[in-house]
Amino acid sequence: MTLPLIPPMLATPGKLPPTAQDARWAYETKQDGQRAVVYLPGDGSVLLRARSGEDITAAYPELRPLGGTLGATRAILDGEILALDEQGRADFQLLQGRMGLAHAPERAARRAAQVPVHLVLFDVMHLAGSLLALPYSRRRTRLEELGLAGSHWSTPSAVVGHGAEALRATREHGLEGVVCKRLDSPYEPGVRSRYWIKIRNMRSEDVIVGGWLPGRGRLTGLPGAVLVGQRDDAGRLRYVGGVGTGWSEAERTELAALLRAAETGVCPFDPVPSASSAHWVLPRLVGEVAYSTRTRAGLLRQPSWLRLRRDLTPEESAADIPGEPA
Template identity: 45%
Template sequence: MVRLPAYAPMLAQLGTLSSVQGADWAVEMKWDGVRALAYVEDGAVRLMSRNGKDTTPAYPELQLMAGATGGHAAVLDGEVVAFDEAGRPSFEALQPRMHQRNPAAVAELVRAVPVTYMAFDLLHLDDDPVVTRPYTERRELLEGLLTPGYRWQVPVWFAGHASQAFDSSRQLGLEGVVCKRMGSPYRPGRRSGEWTKVKNVRSVEVVIGGWKPGGGRRSGTIGSLLIGAYDPAGLLRYVGHVGTGFTESMLRELLERLAPLERPDPPFGEAVPREHARDARWVEPRVVGEVQYAEVTGDGRLRHPSWRGLRRDRSPEEATTREILPDGDPGEAAAG
């Protein structure tokens, strides 16, 4: 009986189209979902998040994928995606699926918001690890192994043509592209420039360091969140405040998560502007969320951020300034 080893997913660096030109790059669409490694063995599928949490109970419809590998045991890498009515990946639609574990609630959500697993890499096949093989060989093995089904598929990839693929991603309303060197191995648990993501939707993971009470219709709840990201020295840098994009259910969940984490002083490694620090409730920096934003200012602050949702599949240390500025230094001029 095959016992599959545990893997950590390989991560992509943030980059630009100019850095991924040439015939030795493969291009994939970037799916606006949640990363998951799928362990297919013994007639079942086990799903593990990017930070090693078992998310299998959240997506029972993906269990049918156990019969799609022709009886082979395998470790797949991919993205769990929910599509909106227009057929576009919707992170907002996926939100209730990501955090729900109650079987009755999950069963209702399966009917209302079904998900699809987009498998884009193969790490292990039966008794053999394949992570050392080139990208093109792993993709060929994957395409020959996994039979597409109603709730899973192997999305296409393109040889070169990063600019055209990026333009297509924008026209289709997708998040961007991921470019991968064709000859590169899979590097478990590492972030590498051999995988480079180019976004046309500006979004980033952040750590909540505090919140300000709301007024008016938000009286008694959260008015805005004070958010940060870790710099290369390990300091939590203040990157702005976000007060839009919340639903009532999001605000309730945030209060429940943040109330036990209250602390007397700010967790940021720098002073928060006085107008934002006034009346703030500081919290331990343990809760990760995602925001969408217009641009980054010269001092490393997010302009016009909007809340997208909690990211329980992320660890606080993964929310870094390198995801906001490729050089990771808020002191440098911001890049778009």
């Protein structure tokens, strides 16, 4: 028998469960990596499939020994592939250099020696038979009983209850957030389920608008995204990313008028970012954006517009750019 193909269960963005229901939930650290379903057919081999269903096994040769850890027991596991920085935290930018190499095994092997990955396991959907209908709490117990811990994989524990404390701990340690999982929830393949709730720790900072990209479709004639920057210690406006979400239709229309009034033919960023269709503006509009973290180059990840800071001038906005390379 071949193992069944099981697409991963997905979490829904939301908030912490009410305090009165806290004990009905488990809390896991939200990982910033590549989701992977792990197929162990019991013959010593391993098959890794991405969320899309793509076979990504060859991209991560250091995970092949996992195939022999359960002997002849057939299993399907759920997890996340991470690349860790020097502090042991997941760094998605590091991982990007490993992703996409499933069809280039020689390059994958070289990259594995330079940037090894770590697989975090958090669920089991099949173990000598389907476990999909079992509640999360029982699946978790079965997973932990497997004792899967090695140089390139582990099974971190989940915290039952104490959701507020768990979320606060991820913030204090600079982690992405938490995933809340109902203890009685079945595994719902391919479903974005309310049984799993993801909460991302978001930061906010002031930025200076230096340009915009035209919208398409229903946004034709309006900005599809604004290009934003922050002043470095030398006073240069350094590009930190493009922001394309967070506005209502009325706010986007208002912003379009402000951008057109500030249009100029000179790019205010130093250095000039790669944006062939950009319209440059005088750097006089200040906005507040939310974002999850920064890349090593100082770019904002997953930025979203919060508000226009009419109370601030560009000179009054925050200036320092963490992670700015020399």
